[in-house]
Amino acid sequence: MTIPDSRRWLGLVVISVAVSLIIVDSTIVNVAIPAIVDDLGVTSTEVQWIQEAYTLVFASLLLVFGALADRFGRRRVMLIGVALFALASVGAALAPTGGLLILARLVQGVGGAMVLPTTLSLINATFQGRERGIAFAVWGSTIGGMAALGPLLGGWLTTEFSWRWAFGINVPLGIAIVIGAFFAVRESRADRVQKIDVVGAALSVVTFSALVFALIEGRSYGWWFTDEELTIGDWTWPWxxxxxxxxxxxxxxxxxxxxxxxxxxxxxxxxxxxxxSLFSLRSFRNGNIAALLVSLGEFGVILSLPLWLQFVVGFDALQTGFMLVALAVGSFAASGIAGALSGRVSPVLVVRAGLAAEIIGIVALGFAITPDGAWGWLIPCLLVYGFGVGLATAQLTGVILVDVPVAESGQGSGTQSTSRQVGSALGIAVLGTILFGSTAALLDASLADDGVPADQREQITSAVVDSAGAAIPELAADPQTADIADDAAAAFSQATRLAAWSAAGFLVVGLGATLALAPARREPAATEARAAV
Structure with a gap:
């Protein structure tokens, strides 16, 4: 089927909604995690794996599917990914245990890895010059709008029905994307068909899998010596x-x-x-470094905030969704502004302004997180933080890919997406470890000051940390343990604050990395000439 050129902007919307499916799922999961903890009884480590199983596979396979899309067709790979993602969402919705939910999230990661690089390479192949900057801004704005819908939709479904419906909503969205893509998205592929580097793909999967496993499981199995036995089936770690x-x-x-x-x-x-060879391009090389560092700080804190809002402040999932909308609204508004600035202000300057806003917002967020639940101050902090995310995200993508030839756009898109996802995975792993590790240390110290015996301290601390904070409301409901609940709420709040400030530290380093990016504006003609190579 031949797609008329007049439909390419409608196709852009379909492409943007396809990648938004991934974003919506992530925000829905963030809001639904406390309900999943209550329903399935998952531990804090499993909470991290529910988040990380998806991100781990996602990051590991982005490069593979970016190259496969160049060879077999970017629209085709995107549609297969959307279908697989929707089917895996059905499995997640029906999962009876935390382990099976993690397995479904792994399959979702495969589908997501097929979607994200293809959406970027389709935009890179369809638009040129100033239109490409506008297209990336529309892409970012659509993501921002869907990100605003995700927490509300997830909160409403979780509160009124079940967290399972939060996954089931991906099915009708997937069907709409498939229909829209056949109608409005033109197929594209590389001019030359090349064989896939199977050995390189295997090495990349091993690299990311081993790294994320170590970061998440360090506090469980021990950073140097075995604290807890690793058992797989009948086999147990022997050393x-x-x-x-x-x-x-x-x-x-x-x-x-x-x-x-x-x-x-x-x-x-x-x-x-x-x-x-793309790393010889200054924009591509330095942009990927900046993207990885920025992603370390951008999204890891979103793991801790919904847990704190529901288990310490006492919000339900819908109220938590309304709170996170402030972040999405700020992102959506900033993405529109970034689009208006396209071609007028250097994209690098827009990225730096966005990162500065993120740092201000997340530092203020840390000060606003207190045990007394004074949550009203979170709203302006999240607005500022979201505004910064919206300014930085789409513009950084454009900066990274501006000099990449269309023939290599799949590999270029896959590489920059991998940089972001590796950063996100590391952020969730590191900040999750800071959150739960700090909670354990702070609560144990507080209980020791209260004269609680060591064995009881260990039991209480384990209950709070292993439940990812879900034990705090249960302790508060019993008059005999109400004081312990106060200590636990204070420890969890302080740990959430430390996670936020750690994220701010990563963003500061990311802002420093953007100083290596050239701030000068490129002429549209030069951009088009380079893109046409």
Whole structure:
């Protein structure tokens, strides 16, 4: 089917909604996590894995599907990804245990990895020059709008029906995207068909899997020596040395091998998973570094905030959704402003302004998180933070891909998306460890000051941390443990504050990384000429 050129802007909306499906699912899961904890009895480590299982597979396969999309067709791969994502959402909605929910999230990650790089490469192939900047702004604005819908929809479905419906909503969205894509999105693929680097793909999966496993499970199995036995079926980890440092070493070795193998294939003229030659482009190289660092701080804090709002402040899922809408509204408004500034202000300057706003918002957010639940101050903080996210996100994407040839847009898009997702995965893992590790340390110290015996302290601390805070309302409901609940709420609040400020620290480093990006504006003609290479 031939798609008329007049429909390409409608196709842009369909493409944007496709990637928004991923964003909506993430925001819905954030709001629904406390209900999942109550219903399935998952532990705090499983809470992180419910988030990370998706992100881990997502980050591991982005490069693979970016290259496959260039070869087999970007629209085709996107549609397969949307269908797989919707089917996996059905599995998540029906999951009877935390383990099966994590498995469904793994499959969702495969679908998401097929969607995200293809949406970016479709935009890169369809639009040129100033229109490309506008297209990326529309892409970001649509994501912002859907992000605003996600918390409300997820909160309403979770509160009025069940968290399971929060996953089921992906099915009708997926059907609408498939129909719209056939009607308005033109197929595109690379001019030259190349073989996929299977060895490179395997090494990238091993790298990301081992790294995220180590960061999440470090506090469970021990950072150096085994604190808790790792058991898989009938097999148990046999050594005193924890599996965590082994996983970290494996990640380093696999990453080194991935780079060496890719450079070798490039030298002998064979295709590589990453177009290593793209890193000779200053915008691409420095932009990817900045994207990884920024993503470390941007989204990790969203893991802790819904837990704090529901288990400490006492909000339900719908109220939490309304609170997170402030972030999405700020993002949506800023994305529109960024689109209006396209071609008038250097995209790098817009990115820096956005990061500065994010830092201000998240630092203020840390001060607003208090045990007494003075939640009203969170709204302006989230607005400012969301405004910064909206300014930075789409513009940073444009900065990274501005010099990438269309023929390599799939690999370029996959690489920058991988940088973001690796950053997000690391952010969730690191900030989740800070949240739960700090909660345990602070609560234990507080109970010790109250004269609680060591064995009781360990039992109470484990109950609060393993339940990801869900035990706090239960402790508060019993007059005999109300004082302990106050200590737990104070510890969880302070740990949430520390996670927020840690995220701000990552954003400061990310802002520093953008100083390596050239601020000068590019002429539209030069941009179009380079894009047409």
């Amino acid at each position: 005193a040395l924890s599996p965590v440092p082994i996983a970290l070493a494996l990640a380093v070795v696999a990453a080194s091998a991935f780079v060496m193998w890719g450079l070798h294939r490039q030298r002998v003229g064979k295709p590589t998973l990453i177009a290593f």
